[in-house]
Amino acid sequence: MADKCWMKEVRELSYDIEDFLDEIALAADAMLIAGKVSEFRERAQEASQRRRRTRYGLCHPTSRRSSRRRCSSSSTRRPPPRFGADVDVAAADEVARWVANDDGEEERGLKVAGVVGAGGTGKTALAGEVYRRLGGQFERRAFVRAAEKTDLGRLLRDMLSQLLGRHHKHLQDHACVDTPDLVKFIRESLYHRRYLIIIDDLWSTSLWNYLRRAFPEDNNSSRIIITSQVEEIASSCCNYHSGSIFKMRHLTTDNSRKLFSRGVLGSKDGFPGHFREISADIINRCGGLPLAIVNAASLLASQLAVMDEQEPWNIYNSLASNLRRNSTTEVTGQILNMSYNNLPHYLKTCLLYLNIYPADYTILKDDLVKQWVAEGFVDVIKDQDLEEIAGNYFDELVERRMVQPVDVYYDNKVISCTVHSMVHDFIAHRSIEDNFIIVLDNSQNSIEISDKVRRLSLHFGNARYAKTPENISFSQVRTLGFFGATRCLPSVAEFKILRVLILYALGEKRGPPVVDLHIIGELHKLRYLKVSCDSRIKLPTRISRLKCLETLEIEAKVTALPSDIVHLPRLLHLRLPDETNLPDGFGKYMTTLVTLVAYLDLSGSSIENVESLVDLINLQDLHLTCCNLQSVQLLWETMNTFGFVIESLVNLKSLSLAVGFLNGTSSTDHFSSATTRMSWQMCTPPPLLQRIDLSPHVCTFSTLPNWIRELGTLCILKIAVRKLGDGDMDVLGGLSALTVLSLHVSDAPEERIIFREAGFPVLSYLKLRCSVANLAFEERAMPRLRRLVLGFRAAGIAEQQPGRTPVGMEHLLSLEVVTARIDASCANEADRMAAESALRNVVKARNLFGGIAPVVNIRWVDRQITSTEESKTVGEDQPADYPTSKNEFSGRRIIESSSLPGRSFTCHNPGMKLHERVPMTPWETVLVLSESCFSMFSGPETGFTSTPAIFIARGAILNNSLEILYNGQHINF
Structure with a gap:
């Protein structure tokens, strides 16, 4: 004490x-x-x-030196723990079989499973492993967390965002929606689709009863998995069906040993000599609890580098004296307390800081790094950047298992995390003890508060009338976090010395249409500002008064961007929303920028404005969202200038060009076919480039650029080419640091694309889109490849095998998942069978030779989709935004004529065949028919040009009737 x-x-x-x-x-x-x-x-x-x-x-000096050494160098750090490392494989197999079983009419309906167990028994890891294995088989999927005091609106928004991907952007035009509207949007997005939903850590049957309204019951073999610590809740969700309730078992001694060994040594191998007796007793005391085992392992692993022969026994004696065979919560809690006490002081501070976020939040590493730097938590190390050091702090918290990775890129970099509920409860308690962060929700107005509140976080959720207690003095609050409705925002004018301001505000139909944040201009000590809001916000007109501001991130529409934003003298990181143009000539004023995430009107921006990027001499991360194509000629000039600009940014490490949204519509609709031939030339690329991510709709090269071969540090490459030239694959294979490759090839290759033995030594993720999957993998090719994503056409495969199907995939010995999205248009049944057989042969071949077979997920679509694929979220190949049903409307008789308000259409060919379906909004669908079956006239009422064969429909053709959604009205025929 x-x-x-x-x-x-x-x-x-x-x-x-x-x-x-x-x-x-x-x-x-x-x-x-x-x-x-x-x-x-x-x-x-x-x-x-x-x-x-x-x-x-303060702490053992040797331990401190060890920790500092690890933080200063990430090269010796073990890879982050992967989803599934902590899971009981047999239990995961059992749940996976339940998900995959769709034999019989009853099994093809919507089914709900409950996974129940105490905290720390591995429920989340099990659900995550099933999600990883089988998620690619579903048209829509989402994994959401529901804490004990969850924010329903945020949970629904998170679910909708995962289900719709980039299409979620359309909701910006319908901001401030209430939860009933969100439920409606989710239900519409799942209508007639096969979906997988996982709701982790559910604490309330009333919450489930509300959420279930969003899930349509159909015969598409959809599945929902609930995890809960309360058996009654899990049972209630699946209607007490015993075959759908899975109770978590404690790990066997053998599996406990493997998990502990992996956590300490990084492998399943047993402990040598004198460690064997120690480890066996520690494992026994953990009682088969995964969370206890991995934290005990991380505690031991953190000391291995500096141990003498006696120190393992000291740690063992400490564990033995503290661990007793008590309840699950007590055993795990004791280990958490020991793990926390063993942390160096700077990691304790960083861990406690996570309490500023609600319990079920997914937290971005990038946000934490910038916040820790702004807070002054990062110790200065000579010749090292503060954010690099802070990033190493984060990585060590992951390595010590104090936080759980959520998104892990295929170069093993964790980019987001969450906090286990038991860990969150622990750090919440310590934060109160140390007066580190005071957290208030709508039910804690009577909480005992210190006379000096340094950091305040308001978790108001959906509460409409929550307010900050009057007994709190704001005069010494240096950090404010807000998570709630806009009407509950406190007046930030009272926070005179605020350094960090984090606002996650949700608009309401009855709330203010514009959130006025102009008073932020008075916070002269502000270093970090992040605003995420679905209402329009008003920024300070004189924002340049924030002389200390280093990070400005705005995820909301703004009434106007202050013109003096270019005069923020210490600004390092700037993120602005779509359709927010930077002032002309901004580059020559903002020379301190290290990160720029902004909107760029490619054909509307002046050449001088693009050239001003040259002045950003410190820029390391450039992400531009490109919209509003108007002039192809100007676009050509802009792209040529852009190549010169990139060549000049010698410190650039990451470059991204993405397609944005214009007035709620994907800008791919505004890019002409000429856009896909745009590219640029460089003589000498930036030497430090590690990431290149170029949307095909912004830039497609004729062949692989020559300057690619010079990028020895390149880790991530997403690029489109019209065709592959001779030797292009050898160039890519020679990039020794490349871990992620996404390659879109427009023209069918004349020769096989061969992946040779010596190439791609560290590649772990490969996505290849090409009309013909004419691929060959040599023995020992790509030894570290874990995930393979293919997109190709099936038409003609049966007649032209093996020249149109991949061969040699059995040589990819590290392969875990194969995902294929196959174009079924013009393909017959023989083509479909040949395509599937070629992909599934890798499973047969691996089983034949005794290896672990990869999971194969095959998705059939009516055309190859490329417009938004490259912008999907990290780590996983997301489910398609397009249905894979086999022409479910084929053969139906459609009414021959009818009319809409102010418009009419006529069916020229009843009984037509559905060609494809393209989502336009979460509740509307454009059906494009294989023949000219309908005529729609253009006009301002519809917002469409005259295009035969297009109409807006919900997709419901039942009992010879067609249901149309037109301007928000449901019309049945």
Whole structure:
């Protein structure tokens, strides 16, 4: 207790000194300064004497040096734990069989399963493993977390965003929607589709009863998996069907040993010599609980680098004395407490900071890194960037299993995380003890609050009338987090010394149409500002007064972008929303920028404005959203200039060009066919480039650019070419650092695309889109490839095998998942069977030779989709936005004529065959028919040009009737 009091005392002293220095910087007063300095000296002396009396040391110096060494170098760090590493394989297989079983009419209906078990037994890991294995077989899928005090609106938005991918952008034109509308949108997006939904850590049957309204019951073999710590809740969700309830079992001794060994040594191999007895007893004391085992393993692993022969026994004795065979919660809690106490001080601070986010949040690494730097948590190390050090802090928290990875890119970089509910409860308790962060929700107005609140986080969720308690003084709050409705926002004018401001605000139909944030301009000490809001916001007109601002991220529509934004002297990171143009010539003023994520009107921007990017000499990360094609000639000039600009940015590490949305519509609709021939030339590319991500609708090269071969540090490449030239694959295979490759080839290759033995030594993810899958994989090719994603046409495959199907996939010995999206247009049944057989042969071949067979997910579509594929979220190949049903409307008799308000259409060929379906909004679908079956006239009422064979429909043709959704009205014929 004495050590905690001393640390708290020193922390408060340091805060007071920093606040005072800020105060005198604004108005110096000699008498005030002298008095305060005397006070601080006296407090420091008292703290020092108290420390000597308690003979307390911060941490073992060897341990600190070890931790610092790990944080300063990521090259020796073990890969992050992967989804499925902690799971009982037999249990995952059992649930996977339940998901895949669709034999019989009853099994083809919507089914709900409940996975039940105490905290720390591996429910989330099991659900995640099933999701990873089988998610690609479903047209729509989502994995959401429902904490004990979950925000229903945010949960629904998260689900909708995962289900619709980029199409979720359309909801920006319908902002401030209430939860009933979100339920409706989700239901419409799942209508007539096969879907997989996982709801993790459910705590309430009432929440389930509300959520179930969003899930249509059909015969598409859709599945929902619920995990819960409460058996009654899990049973209720699946209507007490015993065959759909899966109870978590504690791990067997053998599986516990493997998990512990993997956590300590990075492999399943047993412990050598004197470690064997220690590990066996620790494993036994963990009682088969995955969370306890992995945290005990990480505790031991964190000390291995500096251990002498005696130290393993010291750790063992500490574990043995603290771990007793108590309940699940107590055993795991004891290990968490020991793991926390073993952390170096800077990791303790960073871990406690996660309490600023609600329990079920998915937190971006990039956000945490910038926030930790702004807070001053990062210790300076010579010749190292502060954000690089902070990134290593994050990686070590992952390695120590204090946070759980959510999105892991295929170069093993964790880019988002969540906090296990038990860990979150632990850090919430410690935060209150240390007065580190005060968290308030709508039910905690009576919580005991320190007289000095340094960090405040308001978790108001869907509450409409929540407010901050009046007994809180804002004068010393340096960090404010807000998660709730816009009407509940506190007045930030009262937070005079605020350094970090995080606003996640949800608009309401009855709330203000514009959220006025102009008062932020008075927060002169602000270093970090992030605003995420589905209402329009008003920024300060004189934002340049924020002289200390280093990070500005706006994820909301703005009434106007302040023109003086270019005069923020310390701005390092700038993120702006679509359709927000930067001022002309911004580059020559914003030379401090390291990150720029912004909108660029390719054909509307002046050449001078594009050229101004050259002045961003410190830029490392450039992500441009390209919209609004108007002039092809200007586009050509812009792209040529752009190549010159990129060549000049010598510090650039990441380059991305994406297709944005214009007035709620994907800008691919505004790009002409000429766009796909655009490219640029460079003599010498930036030497530090690690990532290139180019949308095919912005840039498609005629062949692979020559400058690609010079990028020895390139890790991620997403590129489109019209055709592959001789030797292009050898060039790509020679990129020694390449871990992710996404390649779109427009023209069918004349020769086989061969992946040779010596190429792609570290590639772990390959996506290849080409009209013909004329591929060959040599023995020992791509030894680390884990995921293969293919897109090709099936037509003619049966007649031209093997020249049109992949061969040699059995040589990919590390392959875990194969996902294929196959164009079925003009293909007969023989073509379909030949295509599927070629892909599934890899499973047969692997089983034949005793290897572990990869999961094969095959999706049939009516055409190849390329417009938005390259912008999918990280890590996984997301489910298609298009249905795979086999022409479910074929053969139906459609009414021969009818009319819509102000418009009419006529069916020229009843009984036509559905050619394809393209989503336009979450509740509308455009049906494009293989023959000219309908005529729609153009006009301002429809917003469409005159295009035969297109009409807006919900997709419901039942009992010889057609249901149309037109301007929000359902019309039945």
